[in-house]
Amino acid sequence: MKLLLTALTAVSLAFLPVQAAKEVFAHLIVGNVPEFTLSDWEDDIRLAQASKIDGFVLNIAAQDPSNAASLDLAFHAANNLKFTLFFSFDYLAQGAWPPDRVIALLQKHAPNPSYFKPDGTRPFVSTFEGPASAADWPAIKAATNAFFIPDWSSIPARDAVSRAGGVADGLFSFGAWPDGARNMTTDGDKAFQAALAPQKKAYMMPVAPWFFTNLPGFGGKNWLWRGDELWDLRWRQVAEVQPDFVEILTWNDYGESHYVGPVREKELGLFSSAGAPVNYARGMSHDGWRRFLPFYIGVYKTGAVPERVGEEGVMAYYRTAPAPACPGGGTTGNNGDFGQAEVKPEELVEDSVFYAALLDTDKGVTVTVSIGGKALPGGFNRVPAAGAGTPGVYTGSVPFGGHTGDVVVTVSRDGKMIATAEGGKGISAKCENNVQNWNAVAV
Structure with a gap:
């Protein structure tokens, strides 16, 4: 028996004026990969394919000299591996894009078989911000036949829908993080859908695992948003x-x-160029956040949970130092530039090991979190939508409790081990350069 989640699938598809829908993409910063070889691109694509990600969204800044070579390699690799790509023109990092250059890039790369065309004809195009340049897009669309889904999250969705005579074919929201210590809600997503529904335009929803930045050279960027759960x-x-x-x-x-991709040393140059007080990504794997993507994406695309989840497993994530262990580095919780009340970062995140287990059922299941060899009992505080005892993802957390050392999360059923999550950087009361790293490890 299938466990149906929602009847909204048919409604959502009815609003979309294209044949294909329900694709999942990952946003990729092209400016971080100027040293990528063809092999590097292919390695990342294979990892994404293994996670059932359909394609990469190529974020490109207007003045980045590495764009041309990187894009040629990206499309070469994607064509080889039958993977999908499309452009997100970044209007903030290095200024607005001249429309003739947008047109030229689309005319060059959109004919690739790997360029995403949701109806088989129109190339999908997005942005990072740029509502002030909305008037450029009628001409760009006329020249390229683009299917245009911008991120104009800096203005209300109802205004973005009507900008430049309603030039957008849908909207993407960058609102993937909660405000303050509360958990994320769907209020923002529903506001976008409500604004788009009267004109039957498409909505692209954001999903993110974490947020922390401390890059003084990039306009003093230094804040944390809640990533717990x-x-x-x-x-x-x-x-x-x-x-x-x-x-x-x-x-x-x-x-x-x-x-959520791998951490490669050749991609970490921005920490030096932006004057970061510590390289807070080096040694901080996020591979664990890809662990259940095939399940999550499958549920999204089918609208149902399977009777069996396939391979049961567990993943875990945690920060690598207790909040009081080191100076906070001037980091704020929240960002006042977004109209948010700024608080201490430790008010947004807990000193806990968080874990998620993909299970056919939680009956007979126990969780143990070991920190530095000290075994701490765990449990589940969130169960699948259909309730306890049903297939899906079960989540919980265990406080550090003053313990430091390597972290191992073990899930067992009736005394027999199902899976472990381990191998990440351990928890320590010592911090690199005497500054707190608010990033997390995910294993």
Whole structure:
């Protein structure tokens, strides 16, 4: 028996004026990969494919000299591996894009078989911000036949829908993080859908696992948003909202700590160029956040939970130092520039090991969290939507409790081990350069 999650799928598809829908993409910062070889691109694509990600969203800044070579390699690799790519033109990092250059890049790369065309014809195009340049897009669309889903999150969704005569074919929201210590809700997503529904335009929903940045050279960027429980909760919300598309934020934005791709030393140059007090991504794997993506994406696309989850497993994430262990580095919780009340970062995140287990059932299941060899009993505080005893993801957490050392999370059923999550950087009361690293490890 299938456990149906929602009847909204058909409604969502009815709003989408294209044939294809319910694709999942990961946002990739092209400016972080100028040293990538073809092999590097292919390695990342294979990892994404193993996670059932449909494609990469290529974020490109207007003045980045590495764009041309990187894009050629990206499309070469994607064509080889039958993977999907599309552009997100960044209007903030290095200024607005001249429309003739947008047109030229689309005319060059959109004919690739790997360029995403949701109806088989129109190339999908997005942005990072840029509502002030909305008037450029009627001409760009006329020249390229683009299917245009911008991120204009800096203005209300109802205004973005009507900007430049309603030039957008849908909208993408960058609102993937909660305000303050509360958990994320779907209020923002529903506001976007409500604004788009009268014109039957598409919505692309954001999903992110974490956020922390401390890059003084990039305009003094230095704040934290709550990431505790965010990843699993957000995928549950995707299943509820049933957007037309999903964009994971991000594959490789190490500077904002929300990467789900591998950490490669050749991609970490921004920590030096931006004067970061500590390289808070080095040694901080987020691979664990990819662990259940095939399950989450499958539930989103089918609208149902399977009777059996396949391979049962566990993942865990945690910060690597207790909040009081080191100076906070001037980091704020929240960002006043977004109209948020700034608080101490330790008010937003807990000194806890968080874990998620993908199980056919929780009957007979126990969880043990070991920190430095000290075994601490765990449990589940969130169960699948259909209730305890049903297949899906079960989550919980255990406080550090003053313990330091390596972290191992073990899930067993009736005394027999199902899986462990381990191998990440351990918890320590000592901090590099005497500054707190508010990033997390995910194993």
